[in-house]
Amino acid sequence: MSGRISKEFIDELLVRVDIVDLIDSHVPLKKTGANYVARCPFHVEKSPSFSVNRNKQFFHCFGCGASGNAISFLMDFNHLDFVEAVEDLAAFAGLSVRREQATSLVDTSKKEDLSSLYQVLEQVAAFYVEQLRVTPKAIQYLKSRQVKGAIARDFLLGYAPDKWSVLSERFSQKLLIEAGLLVVKEDGQAYDRFRSRIIFPIRDKRSHIVGFGGRVLDDSLPKYLNSPETPVFHKGKEVYGLYELLAKNSKPQRIVIVEGYMDVIALAQYGIYYAVAALGTATSQAHIDLLFRFSSELVFCFDGDRAGREAAWRVMESAFSSLKEGRSCRIMILPTQHDPDSLVREEGVEGFVQRMQSAQALSEYFFDYVTNGLNLSEVEGRSQLISKARPYLERLPEGTFREMMFSRLQDLSGMASLSGADNKFIAQQVSLNKSHQQAFNRLSSVRVAIALLLQHPALAEVVEQKDIDWTGLEFRGIELFKSILGIILDKKSVNTAVLIEHYRDTPEEKIVTSLALLDVYMDEDKIETVFSDALDSLLKQARDASITRLEAKARSHGLDAQEQTALVNMLTMK
Ligand SMILES: [Zn+2]
Known part of the structure; x- marks a missing residue:
């Protein structure tokens, strides 16, 4: 569809x-x-x-x-x-989703292109699977890594033969290039990107094959090779193994993020089906947000070497903006000389799960990292800690987790409050609340009118009966009021949920939502009167404001004919 x-x-x-x-x-x-x-x-x-x-x-x-x-x-x-x-x-x-017809020809042809791209990727994957079956040395390699047949099937493992043009002999060259499966040289000649490699097809959440990873059978370099970015493959957004994971369990308790394809396969082999790998890129915030959609606990697994530690820090930087209460990130640093494959083999599933459970929470890891090398018994060390830590903590979304992280920083730095900026922050909040309060008082009839209209869309009829002339009325809130009214009058039936929906992802979303929640205490049978009064007072304020504005303009620049009429009308209405 x-x-x-x-x-x-x-x-x-x-x-x-x-x-x-x-x-x-x-x-x-x-x-x-x-x-x-x-x-x-x-x-x-x-x-x-x-x-x-x-x-x-x-x-x-x-x-x-x-x-x-x-x-x-x-x-x-x-x-x-x-x-x-x-x-x-x-x-x-029990309804089926209605969609708009694709209107422009360009769109349809684009859609067709993508589907033929998916199709060729599917066919190439099947071809590689077939090649694996007839290549003893590739089967031998997987056996040496103890990969069972069932796992190879689940993950559609394949083999790209040691030839330069097996794909273009079988599939459309144009599509292969678009799918990133051919490398095009400067002279226009093209050859197969993947040669003599075990192939790991990468599937998106909806089971489409979008790209491939390939690993050599020996120690030659590069050890791993990935499809380049294509119209269907975006490395920053996809993770390897997610489709296979969700096929086993759509709500895993935790997801473990490892470094390579073989790690994902090795863990699955041992019944740990909840492992995924980033695709040769650092784990991005988009990856982390994607994974948090399926599980509230992420465990990041890194090698114990320097590169692993650096990667851990980078992940932490990406994860910070996604952390809030109810979500947990752990950092698991593997013993040196181990990868997940060798570790699970040596310590068994229980040992590995044990390690995941006792892995350092990201918050602890963070404070260990930022305090590392600092002498916290000295003022210098403590102030360095604050300047190192605070920029990260400030990226945390509002909420309990953020507060707890700040209070941990306070404890560590030994400061009663994080002074300067915090006082400034509090002062800002106070003045913000004050101006909110003022705004509330000033705009109370606007707020009441909009809130009631949102909560009781049938009140639109009251507005209709008043037969209001909106021309020349410029006042804060009037636009929003008119836009909500417009939606209601446009529809046969409408409720608060429908109105809210119209403002999803718009600048007005926040105010509309909060007005829909605003409790205007009153009896059911008073609603109409209160609304009508609020609307009258809103119109009066709007007229007064417009009159003041027009009169000032009359004195400074003069008014055009339309403005003249509007002014006269408003003055006579008063
Ligand atoms: Zn709640």
Whole structure:
């Protein structure tokens, strides 16, 4: 299926599905008053602060601030991306996803190109598998590494023969080049990239083969070779072994990240099916975010040599922005002269698992690393520690984990508070809160009007009845109010969840979400009056502001005819 998911379908889906049923099937809910509550699935807590509102079709946690509609819930709970969440929600509602027709010809032809690219990669993989079967020395090599037939099949291991043009004799040269399987010389001649190598096909999450890794049978160099970046292969985003891992277990308790393809294979051999490897690149933040979608515990495994330690530090740098409570990263440094393969062979699965469990938490590793070589009994050492550590800690997302890391730094540096910057930070917060407060007071009728409209879209009718002339009205919040009103009037049926959905990934998302949550305490039968009053007062403020603005302009630059009329209209309305 190609094409974008239609926006109308998403709106319809959010009206059809009941978020209470959806969440209840993942986290059992209890009814209390108008809401349904549970212990929050997104943070650890003893008493329930997670609440689901059937009218708004919205969830919110007072503890950690998590909130959103049914799509957001599935994204967060099941670690899905947007499209996957919509697909799952549609399945839950028993609907099939409607997509827009691909409109331009360019798009369709591009899609076709990719599918023929996937196809040729698939065929080449099958060819390599066949070649393995008829090459005794390759089979011998795998046997020497104790790779069993079943594992070789699971991972589609193959062999690229020691020839320069076996692929172009069989497949389209154009596609092979696009797939990165041929190396093109300056004179235009092309030859096979992979020769005389064990082949490890790399599959994406959706089982497409996107590239290959190849390892020599002897000690010649380079030991490993990878497909280059292609339209379907992005090394910074894919990890080797993830597809195979998810095929065994879609929610692994932990994922261990090793350095090479053979490490992944060797661990699988011993029943450790939850290993993956980065593809000849350093582990990136994108890799880490990807892996955290499937498991909350990542163990990074490194060689005990200098290169291994440096790699560990680089991973830590990438991991920092992804760390928060509920997620754990461990750094496992292997004994020197060992790789995961040799270690699991020597110590067995239990020994290896034991090592993973007792591996240093990233937080400990971090503080060990930054305090290494510093004399913390001296002021110089402690201040060096702060300047070394703080830039990293500042990258941590807001939350308990961040606070704990800062308080650990405070303990180590022996400072009661991290002075300077922190006081500045607190001062900033205070003045921010103050200006928020002022903004709240000043804009309270805007906030009330927007909040009520979001929470009770049927109020759009009240606005319609007022027959408002919006021309010339420029006031903070008016644009947002009009845009929400526009969505409501445009649709047959709409609820808070649908409205929120329209602002996903827009600059207004935050304010819309917080207004949807804003508690405006009142009786059900007062809502209309309060809304109507808030709207009147909002319009009055907007008119006053516009009148002031137009009058000032009249004095300085003069007004054009349109502005004249607007001013007169507004003055007469007053
Ligand atoms: Zn929570």
